[in-house]
């Protein structure tokens with residue numbers, strides 16, 4: 001568990017940042033200039049805030065009397081620009097952290113294998129692609145034997161192809177190494193794929209934080225995430241294949257049909273249902289082409305965004321203010337959510 005609380009004043013911005021990051025991937029999300037990099041720098045020991053307390057797994061990194069050096073904090077950093085040493089080979093870059101952490105050398109082969117760095121070892125950073133450089137930067141951060149990895153927009157400088165190349169490595173870090181990661185991003189798709197917890201920042205402050213699914217299903221937070229991205233993430237379990245090839249899944253609100261998925265029964269998935277792909281009806285609709293109609297109860301209405309309870313999960317529907325009135329949508333009203341399209345994310 002990372003515990004962060006600090007204040008710092010820059011000429012144009014006063015920061016007052018407080019949050020906790022449990023295990024898994026915590027995404028620090030917010031508009032440009034809100035203070036995300038400053039928070040990362042304070043945690044990594046690259047900036048001393050005016051005041052504050054930062055602790056990692058109960059180990060004090062910073063308070064009025066303590067200010068551990070970046071090396072002593074056991075935090076591996078990966079930035080947007082890989083920040084490799086240009087005059088050193090990839091192997092020498094990777095071995096660099098073992099100067100102050102001799103134990104890290106033991107993990108060299110394992111991490112080189114995991115990130116498929118073997119073919120790059122003799123090359124210099126200038127000869128690598130952006131994606132390869134980031135993979136080396138991730139390897140170097142892991143070889144410092146960190147207790148936490150902080151990544152400040154590690155994919156921002158890469159094109160879509162290179163991003164797609166790196167993403168599975170990040171998922172492996174999360175799922176196989178189980179290293180806690182603090183991940184700064186502007187990108188909702190990245191956050192959706194990687195994060196377990198989200199910390200939303202605005203103008204130097206944390207406005208909200210919580211589990212990813214909870215943050216996504218909060219209609220009041222949709223403007224901060226981007227209106228087009230408003231929508232929920234719900235769990236589903238593959239049940240089986242229908243005779244026409246469609247896949248039947250179980251959700252908290254009952255069964256749903258998805259396009260053909262080559263996945264065995266029992267596999268757990270996450271379904272991304274965008275608010276503008278959901279229509280609401282007070283009576284059970286008949287003669288619809290949409291396949292998925294789920295019984296839901298309205299839990300909140302914020303403007304045109306309606307939060308719905310689907311069993312113990314929450315989803316969102318985007319409707320017009322006129323429909324809110326016409327359907328008399330208010331908390332407690334039972335209705336039917338017609339889901340026009342769903343995208344499937346791995347669990």
Ligand SMILES: Nc1ncnc2c1ncn2[C@@H]1O[C@H](COP(=O)(O)OP(=O)(O)OP(=O)(O)O)[C@@H](O)[C@H]1O
Pocket residue numbers: 010011012013030031032033034035036037038039
């Ligand atoms: N060393 C500094 N001196 C003065 N102001 C600074 C300094 N570092 C950052 N700032 C200011 O503090 C604010 C927060 O910057 P920060 O880099 O933390 O934002 P950010 O959320 O990471 O932005 P981005 O997403 O664009 O990287 C900005 O207004 C920035 O100009």
